[in-house]
Amino acid sequence: MAPFHKFHLQLFHVSLSRILSILKPYMTRPDHVCFGDHHYCWVVYRLGPYIANYEEQALLACIVRNWCARCLATRGNLDGDALNRSREHADTLIAEFDLLDLWDEYRIVGDIIPFTNNFPRADIYSLLSLDILHQIIKGAFKDHLVEWVEKYLILKHGKKQAEKILDDIDRRIAAVTPFPGLRRFPKGCHFKQWTGDNSKALMKVYLLAIEGHVPQAVVCTFHAFLEFCYLVCKSVITESDLDLINDTLDHFHHYREVFKTTSVVFTFSLPRQHSLKHYHDLIKLFGAPNGLCSSITESKHIKAVKKPYQYAYHQPAL
Known part of the structure; x- marks a missing residue:
């Protein structure tokens, strides 16, 4: 060094x-x-x-x-x-x-x-505490699972056909009916810049958008992962919830093997994938992760740094 x-x-x-x-x-x-x-x-x-x-x-x-x-x-x-x-x-x-x-x-x-x-x-x-934003929302979901689906489609169908399937996935995402709590994505999921809010909103509709284009094991992987997310994002977590978190994580680890058997990835030894194993113990130690998420400080960063920069230089902050 x-x-x-x-x-x-x-x-x-x-x-x-x-x-x-x-x-x-x-x-x-x-x-x-x-x-x-x-x-x-x-x-x-x-x-x-x-x-x-x-x-x-x-x-x-x-x-x-x-x-x-x-x-x-x-x-x-x-x-x-x-x-x-x-x-x-x-x-x-x-x-x-x-x-x-x-x-x-x-x-x-x-x-x-x-x-x-x-x-x-x-x-x-x-x-060191939990971090839902970077470990789950931006990490395991956006940087891992969503990208793995795209890689799977390219390996399975070739780049040209995969692009058509991804366009259909975008069409399904864009066609989501307006409903309280659901965000609409008129252009699908190809954002110029992914934000935590984009990822959180996309998690609610992505499973239905890929169904039929990917194997059932991939659908089960997303189902288990989203169930894990909903459990750890609860404001109050009980002992029974902790047991469900462990069971759901086991199911996620079981079904995600489809990405390895299809040669999309060769290892799951990734820090943000691994971090999910610590949630059970850290929830016992620190309480519900909702109160310990970097999204809290991220929102303050926007107000204290990005907004003043935008007003001062009349340019959008990155």
């Missing part, structure tokens, strides 16, 4: 540590705080869940990309059972191995110190 790149990464962690340093004294001794009801309480602070997409999670966990930031699953078998990462385990590896071995064997960037090391009871690996 280039020295400037290391400096850039460490600067990110040092900056976070500096920003949060005001809370550090009160992580070991109570702070007397006046609450909204005008009553005073003793408060001990600690770091909570960190909302980030995969690229930022890899940066925070100081690991090489395409590995899991939460568990020790290997790059070639992300779906295999593996123990969770921990600060103690990482510190032990860094103390015992040189930087090259850490990179080659464990895919850890050993000379970058996570910002959480400066705070008590803080473990960056356990603080």
Whole structure:
């Protein structure tokens, strides 16, 4: 890794540590705080869940990309059972191995110190939260399943015939009857720029649009995946819901094999596919994912950055 790149990464962690340093004294001794009801309480602070997409999670966990930031699953078998990462385990590896071995064997960037090391009871690996927007909506759905369907059609029918089928899929999407809660796509799903809202709206109609053009196993794959999405997006998730989430994920993993048997993909060891395995445990740890989604910060980014840019320069922000 280039020295400037290391400096850039460490600067990110040092900056976070500096920003949060005001809370550090009160992580070991109570702070007397006046609450909204005008009553005073003793408060001990600690770091909570960190909302980030995969690229930022890899940066925070100081690991090489395409590995899991939460568990020790290997790059070639992300779906295999593996123990969770921990600060103690990482510190032990860094103390015992040189930087090259850490990179080659464990895919850890050993000379970058996570910002959480400066705070008590803080473990960056356990603080990384779920992210419905980038893991499910933009990741597993848009970047994986939708693209895999297009690749399947090209492999099965050839490029020319596949384009005709994709045009028919677009026609079906455009023909969706107006209904509250459903968004219309007059030009189908070929957007100039995919947004989270586009993907969420398309998820509601895409299954019906591809039915008849793809094998039943592909339809079942989308059905299981969408069922998983609806379950994890609930505002209140019960123990029975968690069992359903596990069952639905098993069905999704079973049916998605059709993409491997048809040579559309050769591996499912992809970080955003793998992230679905952690939802059961992370929901128990942090609660319903609806409250921990990067769409919250994305919406603030639009209001705080993109809109002012558009008004100032009279050009649409990317």
